[in-house]
Amino acid sequence: MGIHTEYSCNECGFKLVDSSDIFWIDDEKKIHADMQTVDSSKKSSDALASGGIFKYYCYNCDNYIYNFHVTRKSRFISKEEIIQLVEGLDDNIKIIDFDNRFQSCIHCRQDVPLKSEKSFAIDNKGEFFIEDSLYNDFDSKQFDFSGKYYGYYCNDCKKQINKFVILENNANLNDSLIKEILHDHTNDLTVYINDTFLVCPNCDDELQVLGESSTCPKCRVGLLTIENQTLFD
Template sequence: MARRVGYLCNTCGYTYTSIDEIFWVDDYGHVIVKPLVKSTSAESSNAAIKGFFARYYCYECQKFINKFIIYKKSSDIDDGKIIQLIEQYDDNPKIIQFDDEFQRCLECGSELPSKADYSFALDVDDEFHIGEDDYDFSKGEKFKFAGVYHGYFCSNCKKQINKFVITENKAEFSDSQIREILEKHTNDLTIFIRRDFDICPDCGEEVYYLDQNSTCPNCRRDSLTIVDHMMVD
């Protein structure tokens, strides 16, 4: 079931409609993008490559950016081939992201299964928390930075990989500062940092998913308000 939401700028009359969408690659190598409803879920069920599709907006370039988040892929298909197929979908700029849990060994390139998944945070008192059942990771105002941890182990290289996906960085630390802090709270293991906010592939500025209270992309003087909301199946 897909959620469809209509937005309006009360200042300039600009309208925008968003809908939950998925994508998949069919047997002919064509990328299909459709709303997430029963029929499309069934149609895409056997696809070797599938994921979520979303449209983001770059205020700097004043254009929409297509984002493809891949959560299922056949091990027989190289990641580079998947990217090539998606790049051919249309002429719009694209962000192509493999699901956070996908990870290859940084030494041998083998695809690794996730062994551990935890929330983590550095609070305002500089205390580091990871995977603590009695700690409230939802209170973002108490964090300097926070995110999700994925742990991997490569049996070929005997190497542990710690992947930290940064979702909040209110202290505006640089990657090197975050890495230094993380290294103080882990053993001598490989640390890999990835941020979950998205960057325009053309200008390098952050892009945004338009929703309620987003700045109107047309006039930049008002925020978008919801004028229509319904579930589609």
């Protein structure tokens, strides 16, 4: 189901239109972008690659930034092809990223399939916890750092790839120390620090999601209010 929202500024009357959009790349490697509906969702589920389009705004540059987040990718299309097609879709400023589940072998660089997904954490005594992520995300406990574990296996290299994505770093440990600690629990690994915000590719300022009660991007005085909102199947 898609949502189409119309905003207006309570001071200057500026109008802003937003919608829940998705994109997909079909079997002929043509890219499409549309509002998320039953029909578009069906097309995206059968596509070579697909994902969501998220609209951000940089108050410093006065620019809209579009984040194409790839959540599904077939082995018949490469990351490089996806990036090229997304970049060529239109003239909008874009950030293109891939879901944490995607991983290349750190030895031969081939794409490797996801075999397991869990939550992990390390407490202040160095004890390592890892459990099924469907049942435990450690939200109610205190740890030095925690996050998601993704396990892969490369059939070509006969290597296990263990990917740790750090979501909470309560002890403010640097990347090198986190990797050193994790090396005590696994042999092959990659570590990613997952930032909770996106930054503008032009000025590095933090990007904002414009919505209800956001500062008007035109007059910078008034606030955006919802004027109309429609749901689409």
